[in-house]
Amino acid sequence: MLLGLDIGGTKIEGVIVSPSTNNVVHRLRKPTVKNTYQGFFTSVRLVIDELLSRESIQSIGVGSPGSINRQTGLMQGANIVCLNGEDFLSDLKAAYPHVPIALTNDANCLAISEYETGAAKQASNSCLAVILGTGCGGGVIINGSIVDGQHGLGGEIGHNPLPYFSEHDDGASTQCYCGAWNCNELFLSGTGFERTWALKHSPLSAPDIFAKAHLGEQSCIQHIEHYCDQLARALGTIVNIIDPEVILLGGGMSNQDVLYPIIQAKLAPYTFGGKASTPIVKAMHGDSSGVLGAAYLPVMHGLTKLRRN
Template identity: 30%
Template sequence: MFIGIDVGGTAIKYGVILRTGEIVKKGQMPTIHEKENFLQSIEALIKSLQQDAVIEGVGISAPGIIQKDGTMTTAGSIKSLYGINLKLELEGRVKLPVIVENDANAAAIAEKWLGHAQTCENYLCLVVGTGIGGGIIVNNRLYRGSHGMAGEFGWMLIDSLPEQGNLESVSLNQRAAIVGGLCHQYQLALQQLGRSDLPLDAIEIFQRGEQGEVVANQVIAQFFQDLSVGLLNLISTFDPELILIGGGISENDSFMAKLEETMSQLKARHESIGYLEGRTIAPIQRAKLKNDAGMIGAVYQLMNQ
């Protein structure tokens, strides 16, 4: 058996996973952003799970640019992990083999193993959450790029550039992610109106839209348009067989339905893409393994080493 750990900006999901990919035990805990306390919490988790099962190794999926050797060039919002070799840090503490993989890469790998991409050779997997990460599979192999940075789709710029300031204000991360995009843009819109009734999460924003709130519906429409523009750019660049959408929001049927509707509208207005629709344009589909994909993919990587 293996331990799969999926590190997020706010929570860490974990599970005990069989060689078949079946998760026999799972749970989650808050993410600690201070380095030493973070490492201690992961160490304690692993040792606790070892009390009930014989563990062969630990597969970790995490945000950021991650080198093959486990070095965290970046780590998303967990700034204290930038530059550390998480693999070596944990192996020294728990005396088990550890692999560390980018979360979107891990999700893409999991979908090839047990999900909707089992018959695909070339596909993309997007994890839409705090930001937007991506996994790229080309000819049945994970494409990492020269520095492990491939798949940072959230950095793509999709709009007119501001004259000054941070260009990431018009990136997918700040326009089409959930926390960094939808929630952020809604807060900005409310602030411009002098309102302070900020929602807690995306679900509340969607609920306000369903209740007829004009601001919410304007932000939601722009959010789906921005995400669809990003997806069309990726389709044009990679010509994949399939694009899979992961992240917690992908489990929402209304989200997927609205995304498909917006994609259809934009494809119809793009002459070249519209002509190829039904011929070469990749379909968009919800990832099968949902929130378990990261830990399953990381364990699969470990099993194959």
């Protein structure tokens, strides 16, 4: 059995997957503790320990916010701020010394899962996966392999500046927790979508904004249109660099079907020549994409071999 973890800003999801059937045998979700690193690490261990009590497992794969800097081994770029600067992978290996463990960006896990068995499985060698949840991140596959990069920054589109930023996007420049200004994550994540709404209106949750738009509330419709324009700008810059065969979206915002035709229509003008027709699709495995990719991560890294049951 393979154990996979998908660590998000609000919840930690753990699964045990049977490699003989690719089916999830056990699933567990617990809130993410974010106030201190020790509290965070304890909440991760609670999920792992409960799953270990249910099955014998071959490996542990972890999809985590942020990435590992290959030069230092420390976490960086995580929207769970207490995780940054910590040697998370080494701490996991010390806690579970007899089990192979692999860790990568949660968006990389989304890309792996969808490229292998999901919405991007028809792609011959490339795709871009984007998580639009509590944070915003990306996973890039080129020539059938995940692109991590020298510093573990492959796919970190959430911390590129929003293209063509103006006061129309936000009343003033905004500093991200990473220290940069006007990062994509401040606008394209689910929390960013709610943040920019609250700058001009009374606070509302993202589902409520979409519900009101469905009922014809013009301010909500306009906010969604503008969000799609912002997302199209960000995706257009990536198309101009790697020109992926397909772009797939995951995370809470990706569940809003109304977004797809709007983003698709807005993408081409932000690409070189203005004619790119890159398909933008929803992750097939839904909220489970990341955790399924995490479960198979140690296998892809050659840390364990599948034992068919």
